[in-house]
Amino acid sequence: MKQFISVADVPGVPGMINTALGYKKEPFKxxxxxxxxxxxxxxxxxSLRTRLSxxxxxxxxxxxxxxxxxxxxxxxLEMNDGVVMSGSTTEHVKEAAAVMGQYFDILSIRTFPGLQNKEEDYTEKYISQFIKYAGIPVVSLESATLHPLQSLTDVVTIHEHWQQPRKPKVVMTWAPHVKALPQAVPNSFAQWMNAWGEADFVITHPEGYELDPKFSGNARVEHDQDKALQDADFVYVKNWSSYKDYGKITSTDNSWMITxxxxxxxxxxxxxxxxxxxRNVVIADEVLDGPQSIVIRQAGNRVWAAQAVLSEILKNS
Amino acid sequence: MKQFISVADVPGVPGMINTALGYKKEPFKxxxxxxxxxxxxxxxxxSLRTRLSxxxxxxxxxxxxxxxxxxxxxxxLEMNDGVVMSGSTTEHVKEAAAVMGQYFDILSIRTFPGLQNKEEDYTEKYISQFIKYAGIPVVSLESATLHPLQSLTDVVTIHEHWQQPRKPKVVMTWAPHVKALPQAVPNSFAQWMNAWGEADFVITHPEGYELDPKFSGNARVEHDQDKALQDADFVYVKNWSSYKDYGKITSTDNSWMITxxxxxxxxxxxxxxxxxxxRNVVIADEVLDGPQSIVIRQAGNRVWAAQAVLSEILKNS
Amino acid sequence: MKQFISVADVPGVPGMINTALGYKKEPFKxxxxxxxxxxxxxxxxxSLRTRLSxxxxxxxxxxxxxxxxxxxxxxxLEMNDGVVMSGSTTEHVKEAAAVMGQYFDILSIRTFPGLQNKEEDYTEKYISQFIKYAGIPVVSLESATLHPLQSLTDVVTIHEHWQQPRKPKVVMTWAPHVKALPQAVPNSFAQWMNAWGEADFVITHPEGYELDPKFSGNARVEHDQDKALQDADFVYVKNWSSYKDYGKITSTDNSWMITxxxxxxxxxxxxxxxxxxxRNVVIADEVLDGPQSIVIRQAGNRVWAAQAVLSEILKNS
Known part of the structure; x- marks a missing residue:
């Protein structure tokens, strides 16, 4: 593995899950x-989880x-080429990335989208410039449109909580929020669920919150949350802002909160x-404090997902 | 030892002193x-000393x-339970603490009091929430009302500077300052001196600066600084704001500066x-630069106190 | 070596170059x-390069x-002696430096000049106070007037790019910039080039940008950039503010940009x-992206220069 920016970079989702769970059993092997x-x-x-894990x-x-x-x-940093740098940027990414490529063996980067300019965000300008100029493997710690360390964690968590022979029904549901959030987590989760293929995957959200089809693919989309949740084995809750009406909050329907x-x-x-x-905006206290929540164990798995990714790069670069 | 929040957590003050001095002799044993x-x-x-040591x-x-x-x-972080988190807090301590409990083996926390709300500060709301939810040993790096790593350092420092058979006279004196400071250091020093019992301990301060009796206990309080200092073997200088008139500066009598x-x-x-x-507000240059000051050696002992605490937890958790 | 503040501290420039290149070949020896x-x-x-390398x-x-x-x-920190510290400074350098001297074996410091007060900057008040009170070896990570880790890197880089028997012609040229920058890098480069003596060294800048002769020494100064660049083997580009008209930008002649x-x-x-x-202010894109630029390899050499300095101190302190 030469980089870790999206699911397309991994040699295979089941292999990565096994590697991660192997480290969970033996962290120091x-x-x-x-x-x-x-x-x-x-x-x-x-960043809290990503930074620490x-x-x-x-x-x-x-x-x-x-x-x-x-x-x-x-x-x-200046991210644009050909600019006369007489303004507020002090160093060009060409130098910054190349220099860090001299000091590190793997470079990991956390950068959020501006949510102002869809094209700039969806071409992943920032992390792409680092990949182009660093000359060493780059690992995304969440980029403008994807959060693959989170998604690998998520499939690991679903896998370890599911023992039945049939595929689990996994429902990713939009939920309300007070701020306009990136689409990175839902894009990435959809991309990994599609690539993994080991779940019956459904996305539910109010109209207007359709994700970029590049990531949601053929996943079933259901606008009626109640219908979508029927018989679900896993409910993945997340807010995101609109992709269509880019970066906007087009609905704040509080009835979508998970209770x-x-x-x-x-x-x-x-x-x-x-x-x-x-709490009590996205998910109610009663759910987070109740027996069905696995959010803490999910967060704990961030370590093993990151360890699997770093080890794959160390072994193959 | 399962946590280190106050003197009540240690198996015994003399034992901790010995452990600390053992590390001072052999840091890498x-x-x-x-x-x-x-x-x-x-x-x-x-934080400077606590962070680095x-x-x-x-x-x-x-x-x-x-x-x-x-x-x-x-x-x-949101510290209150049952809140609809639609304001400025992004994450609840329930999740933040529990997640860090997944990543770390020991969690240490530095948090100052607000000095606005005595009850909130003196119930140690902040660090208590972390203890409740982290699920791993918690070490105070100074909390709203106590600073036990400092106090262990202080008893270690007194112990190593005292060779006589009789108990030393230790006087903790209030001194002037330009800002309202927490009571954490004097509370904690008093608590440890009382628990240790190996000194003749006197507290001196202007009227109105009485400490919470929970910490000062039966220590002799003398409002005449000159009288208190008579025959002292150790003078522990510190400013604090009023406990009674909570968080207020009720006197700024510059004659209390140590010269x-x-x-x-x-x-x-x-x-x-x-x-x-x-300098020249709390303690005069002539004292800090003179032969009676041991403040630098005292600060140096912070390492050994912290090492004693961490080792006790590592051995017993 | 007991400290690393200027070229005067090293046992010899050629020896330091060899040590650095030895680490470049075998980083872990x-x-x-x-x-x-x-x-x-x-x-x-x-700081980016200094911090990371x-x-x-x-x-x-x-x-x-x-x-x-x-x-x-x-x-x-308060840097002045004898002050009544009733203002915005919380701790005196006497304590801060001495305490860090208790915790560390080597103390390294990055501090820029204020560019307001020539005497304060050129007496290196800040780093000098640390040296005075820390009680352990101090390494400059760039001080008010010098940047010796950079300069050692620079001579290493020139040395490894030069195989001919004759001395290379090295031209340090002033270049335009939008902000008033310190003289630390050019002062230090001049000081090291003079001490090394293995180059034909020329400095070129518009009139008014003369460096402190303490550092530029007998180096040839040429106010005609074109003439200076003639037959140069290395061109060291750098902006600096005026030393005479202290900290001022006395010319912004864009024709000095390197193309x-x-x-x-x-x-x-x-x-x-x-x-x-x-870019395109100090040096044009075409140069930085072209075959004559060695700025990235130069930055890479920062690691080996720093390793040489730390190892010399570890071996001799």
Whole structure:
């Protein structure tokens, strides 16, 4: 594996799940694999789970980790080519990425979309420039349109909570929120569910919240949340802003919040969320504090997903 | 030891002193005790000594350390239960603490009091929520009302500077300051002096600065600073804001600043302060630069106190 | 070596070059030299290359590294003696430096000049206070007037790109910029070129940008850039503000920007810059993206320069 930007980069979803669960059983079984190698972690945006779990994962493999909040501790980067840099940007990504490529063995980057310019966000301008110029493997810690470390975690979590021979019914449901959020998590979850193929996957959201078909693919879309939740085995809850009316909140229908009553129609579904979650806006307290929530174990799995990704790159680059 | 929030958590003050001094002699004698374990250090407030010394201590024990300035690098946390999170908080402590409990083996937290609401501060709402939800040992790096790593350091420092058979006279004196400061350091020092019992302990401050009796206990309080300082072997200098008139500066009597003249009446007392200290406001230059000040050695002992605490938890959790 | 503040601290420039290139060939040959030792890295200003490369260098030697953004994560320091600290500074450098001297084995510091007060900047007040009070070796990560880690890197880079028996002609040229920048990099480069003596060294800049003769020494100064560039083997490009009219931009002559046309008169010169560089202001895209630029390899060499410096201190302190 040469990079980890989307599901297209992995040698196969089931293999990655096995690798991750192998590390969950034996965190230190490859504790010298990364000896003498350094992971650079570049943050342009806040992060809790990704920041912490990826550091733990890298150390479990014996890698050194250097964390760099580039916006606060370094310079503002210029991402456009051919610019006369007489404004607020101090360094061009061409230099910044290439220089970090000299210092690190793997470069990981967290960058959110601006949600102002669909084309700029959906061409993944920022992380693409780093890939182009760093000259070393790049790992996404969430980019403008995808969050593959989260999605690998999610399939690992579904896999380990499902023992039946039939495919589970997995429903990803939009939920209300007070701010316009990226589509990265739902895009990525849809992409991985489609690539994995081991679930009966349904997406439900109010009209206007259709995801980019590049990621949602042939997944069944159901605008009636109650109908979608029927007999669900896993309910993946997430807010996102509109892709069509780009970056806008086109509905704030609070009846989409996940409550115990909503879960009654499911098959005792496990409830998942990538976190952070705004309680009693996205999901009710009663659900998060109840027996069906697996959000903490899901977050715990972030370590093993990151460890699987880093180990694949260390073994094959 | 399952947590380190106050003196009540330690198996015994003399034992902790010995452990700390053992590490001072041989910093690396337990250098694999923490192998494969990670200390999370969560900062909500600035810190120099605590931040740096605890990292050194953890590494001396072979632990990994992950530092997280949660307010700057992560999200703003909701501390109250049952809230509809439609405001400025992005994540509830229930999730944040539980998730960090998945990644770390020990969680340490620095959080200052608001000094607005005595009840909220004195119930230690913030750190208590972390203890409740993290599911792993929690170490205070200073909380709203106590600073036990400092106090363990202080008793270690007094112990190593005292060779006589009689108990030393230790005087904690209030001193002026320009800002309203927490009572955490004086509360904690009083609590540890009382628990230790190996000193003749006197507290002196202007009227109105009485500490919470829960911490000051039966310690002798003397409102005449000159009288209190008589024959002192150790003078512990510290400003704090009023507990009664909560968080207020009720006196700014500059005559309470510690000068060489004040020290004349002591028994050649060693002068201590937790630092940072505002020179010529709290303590005069002549004292800090003179032979009676042991503030730098005291700060140096922070490493060994932290190492004793972490090792106790590693051995017993 | 007891400290690394300027070229005067090194046992000899050629020896340092050899040590650095030795590490470039075998990064881990001294991987236990720094075992049990901690490098403190104190930042008062942003940094990318210095921050990252020095961490890698220290880890290559087996040192622990603790990074501390003192202005954001700690307190504002008082640098003046005898002050009544009733203002915005919380801690005096006397305590801060001495305390860090208790925790670390080597203390490294990044601090920029204010560019307001020549005397304060040129007496290196800030870093000098740390040296005075830390009690351990201090390494400059760039100070008010010098950047020796950069300059050692620069001589290493020139040395490894030059195989001919004759001395190379090295031209340091001023270039335009939109902000008033420190003289630290050009001062330091001049100081090292003079000390090294293995190059025919020329400085070119518009009148008014003369450097402090303490650093430029007997180097030839040529105000006609075209004439200076004639037959150059290396062109070191850098903007700086005026030393005479202290901290001011006295010329913004854009014709000084380095372009391919300017390079035509050189002997196919390699182009160097310490980075970050504002493209199409200081150096044109065509140069930075062309075959004569060695800025990325130069930045890569920062690791080996830092490793040479740290190893010299570890071996001799």
């Amino acid at each position: 490859d504790k010298t694999l990364g000896a003498g190698k350094t992971l650079g972690m570049l943050f342009l945006n806040p 990826t550091q733990v994962a890298a150390r479990n493999l014996g890698m050194e980790v250097i964390v760099f909040n580039i916006d606060k501790e370094g310079w503002q 115990n009553r909503k879960l009654e129609q499911t098959a005792g579904a496990k409830v998942m969320h990538c976190l952070p979650v705004r | 337990d250098k694999t005790l923490g192998a494969g374990k990670t200390l999370g250090m969560l900062f909500l407030n600035p 605890t990292q050194v201590a953890a590494r001396n024990l072979g632990m990994e350390v992950i530092v997280f300035n949660i307010d700057k690098e992560g999200w703003q 060489n003249r004040k020290l004349e009446q002591t028994a050649g007392a060693k002068v201590m302060h937790c630092l940072p200290v505002r | 001294d991987k236990t030299l720094g075992a049990g030792k901690t490098l403190g890295m104190l930042f008062l200003n942003p 020095t961490q890698v260098a220290a880890r290559n030697l087996g040192m622990e590294v603790i990074v501390f953004n003192i202005d954001k994560e700690g307190w504002q 391919n046309r300017k390079l035509e008169q050189t002997a196919g010169a390699k182009v160097m810059h310490c980075l970050p560089v504002r």
